[in-house]
Amino acid sequence: MFQNRAEALALALPAAVFAAVVFLLPVAILLSEGFRLEGAWTLSAYGDFFSGTLNRTVFIRTFKLGLEVTAVSAIIGYAAAFAIVNLPPKGKGRMIGLVTLPLMISPVARTYAWIVILGRTGIVNQALTGMGLSDGPLRLLFTETAVFIGLLQLFLPLMILSLISALENMPKDAIPAARVLGANWFQVFWKVILPLTREGLVVGGTLVFTGSLTAYITPAVLGGSKVLMLETLLYQQVSVANNFVSASVIAFMLIVMSFAANILLKRLATARNKR
Amino acid sequence: MKTSLIASAALLALIPLGAVAQDRTLTISVYAFAQDDFKTLVYDPFEKQCGCKLVVETGNSVERLAKMEANKANPVVDMAVVSMADALSASRKGLVEKIDPSKLTNFGKLYDLAKDPNGDGMSVGYTFYATSIAYRSDKMKIESWADLLKPEYVGHVAFPNVTTNQGPPALYMLGLALGKDTPDLKGPIEAVGEKKDDIVTFYEKSSQLIQLMQQEEIWAAPIGRFSWAGFTKLDLPVTWATPKEGQTGGMNVMVVTKGSKNQDLALQFMDFWLSTDIQTKLAEKLIDSPANKDVKVSEAAANNLTYGEDTAKSLKLIPSAAALDNRDAWLSEWNDKVGQ
Numbered sequence: 068m069f070q071n072r073a074e075a076l077a078l079a080l081p082a083a084v085f086a087a088v089v090f091l092l093p094v095a096i097l098l099s100e101g102f103r104l105e106g107a108w109t110l111s112a113y114g115d116f117f118s119g120t121l122n123r124t125v126f127i128r129t130f131k132l133g134l135e136v137t138a139v140s141a142i143i144g145y146a147a148a149f150a151i152v153n154l155p156p157k158g159k160g161r162m163i164g165l166v167t168l169p170l171m172i173s174p175v176a177r178t179y180a181w182i183v184i185l186g187r188t189g190i191v192n193q194a195l196t197g198m199g200l201s202d203g204p205l206r207l208l209f210t211e212t213a214v215f216i217g218l219l220q221l222f223l224p225l226m227i228l229s230l231i232s233a234l235e236n237m238p239k240d241a242i243p244a245a246r247v248l249g250a251n252w253f254q255v256f257w258k259v260i261l262p263l264t265r266e267g268l269v270v271g272g273t274l275v276f277t278g279s280l281t282a283y284i285t286p287a288v289l290g291g292s293k294v295l296m297l298e299t300l301l302y303q304q305v306s307v308a309n310n311f312v313s314a315s316v317i318a319f320m321l322i323v324m325s326f327a328a329n330i331l332l333k334r335l336a337t338a339r340n341k342r
Numbered sequence: 343m344k345t346s347l348i349a350s351a352a353l354l355a356l357i358p359l360g361a362v363a364q365d366r367t368l369t370i371s372v373y374a375f376a377q378d379d380f381k382t383l384v385y386d387p388f389e390k391q392c393g394c395k396l397v398v399e400t401g402n403s404v405e406r407l408a409k410m411e412a413n414k415a416n417p418v419v420d421m422a423v424v425s426m427a428d429a430l431s432a433s434r435k436g437l438v439e440k441i442d443p444s445k446l447t448n449f450g451k452l453y454d455l456a457k458d459p460n461g462d463g464m465s466v467g468y469t470f471y472a473t474s475i476a477y478r479s480d481k482m483k484i485e486s487w488a489d490l491l492k493p494e495y496v497g498h499v500a501f502p503n504v505t506t507n508q509g510p511p512a513l514y515m516l517g518l519a520l521g522k523d524t525p526d527l528k529g530p531i532e533a534v535g536e537k538k539d540d541i542v543t544f545y546e547k548s549s550q551l552i553q554l555m556q557q558e559e560i561w562a563a564p565i566g567r568f569s570w571a572g573f574t575k576l577d578l579p580v581t582w583a584t585p586k587e588g589q590t591g592g593m594n595v596m597v598v599t600k601g602s603k604n605q606d607l608a609l610q611f612m613d614f615w616l617s618t619d620i621q622t623k624l625a626e627k628l629i630d631s632p633a634n635k636d637v638k639v640s641e642a643a644a645n646n647l648t649y650g651e652d653t654a655k656s657l658k659l660i661p662s663a664a665a666l667d668n669r670d671a672w673l674s675e676w677n678d679k680v681g682q
Contacts, residue, residue: 119677120678121677121678121681179553182553182554182557182559183553183557186554186557186558186559187557187558187559188557188558188559189557206542208542208543208559209542209543287546288550291503291543291544291545291546292503292505292544292546292680292681293538293543293544295677295681303505303673306402306404306405306505307404307505307669307673308669308670308673309404309408310670
């Protein structure tokens with residue numbers, strides 16, 4: 068498209084400079100706070116952070132919830148996306164619209180809705196007691212389960228949309244061919260669908276995992292300080308303790324985890340494709 | 343002709359005055375809430391009166407204080423309103439100027455607790471609030487702060503997080519009730535920690551509580567009086583407790599920035615804000631409880647405010663020095679005992 072590489076670089080330069088000045092530089096300054104103590108470069112802030120039991124608990128909880136939400140959204144996402152791509156065009160359009168609809172509603176509204184649904188008098192508890200599965204209302208709000216449900220609902224559409232796109236790009240006769248050759252449905256998924264849709268899974272997985280790690284409203288509202296996560300801890304450190312060093316350490320870890328997840332998922336996809 | 347000449351001369355004479363008025367700019371740093379009402383009730387009338395321009399910066403107390411510290415050498419803010427503890431912090435860091443009460447004509451009208459809240463002459467209170475317990479009178483009876491932790495009630499209680507304005511005062515009163523009254527709040531934090539699994543939630547925003555109360559998720563929660571109006575609109579028997587240990591609360595204060603070039607104008611603005619007229623208007627709109635004891639409001643407004651001399655005298659506020667010296671330790675203790 069461009070005459071040479073230099074011309075392309077020259078055209079990209081203004082955007083690159085803009086991004087560097089208004090995004091990369093401030094982030095770099097913020098992150099450097101965690102590596103500097105009294106003017107000297109050090110890793111002691113990271114040592115101090117991980118020496119606290121609470122910080123370690125919060126770190127593990129955040130990572131674990133991120134993984135769980137990503138894994139479950141991948142399972143539900145494959146089922147939903149497979150069903151949607153096999154619908155007739157009209158139905159497919161409607162279903163994609165329904166999946167996209169929650170993305171147009173504020174995460175705050177979506178999160179507050181869960182307070183009504185998961186409350187003692189909410190529909191979940193009413194259904195459980197009505198079916199005789201529970202003697203009385205269960206405590207569902209302000210638990211890790213509530214945060215998990217809230218995050219899953221928040222990011223599942225991203226996984227479904229990524230997988231729909233990947234499934235639509237798959238050769239139409241791949242599944243019938245595998246079935247004719249005697250593969251059962253698990254083998255079809257594992258040996259045909261998964262390798263051919265891995266790119267979509269990487270994109271969806273990265274979006275869901277990164278979103279789950281960095282979401283603030285949902286863990287704050289559905290978990291509160293009973294289910295402290297890295298981002299709610301970061302807020303505490305900035306707004307209450309005025310401890311920008313600790314906040315910088317947390318921000319750095321969130322960024323590293325997001326990049327690591329993306330790189331790991333891409334590597335897995337590339338490794339599989341090479342086989 | 344003569345009239346035209348006089349009019350022209352008067353017009354010419356006004357031009358430099360207009361230029362001077364434009365030059366007089368007062369930058370204030372305030373909380374972000376109710377800014378539309380503040381503009382109508384306070385900022386616009388003051389601009390008219392002083393012939394000056396007001397520049398308003400907003401944000402939470404800690405953020406704005408950090409900005410003042412960053413601009414210490416060349417202050418960009420002339421006057422700020424912050425919490426009592428943050429005012430003491432600013433004073434310790436040399437960010438604020440001593441206030442000369444003789445320049446505040448409304449100073450004598452203030453309740454005693456607002457005149458010099460930190461005892462260092464560096465701040466003046468403009469509003470305060472009581473903190474007590476809002477509870478369902480048909481489900482429970484609150485006579486003491488310790489009742490919140492009774493086994494039959496604790497499963498229906500929301501307690502403020504230590505990171506909120508209501509957290510430390512509520513813990514302070516709980517400590518008094520439990521006979522564990524030390525500035526480090528270790529006793530009450532430990533008591534709350536023992537019941538952390540039973541307590542419904544440790545809330546961050548009092549606005550969450552109305553929904554939780556409406557859904558019968560909670561029966562009781564310590565709240566600031568400024569949140570009370572929302573509970574009275576619920577179709578439920580919610581009562582404001584008068585525990586035997588008393589009520590606690592908080593106060594917001596005004597400070598003048600050290601090195602500000604507009605200190606007289608800042609004091610003029612503070613005096614305007616503290617006047618009976620402005621404090622009455624803010625109180626009637628339920629924005630701020632008045633620190634000016636001459637303010638008289640309707641019964642309906644009084645019921646939703648922290649109002650009257652008796653209430654002002656009865657409040658047990660955490661001393662700013664205790665709050666400031668222990669704030670980090672409270673958070674660390676809380677995270678250790680409650681946050682795990």
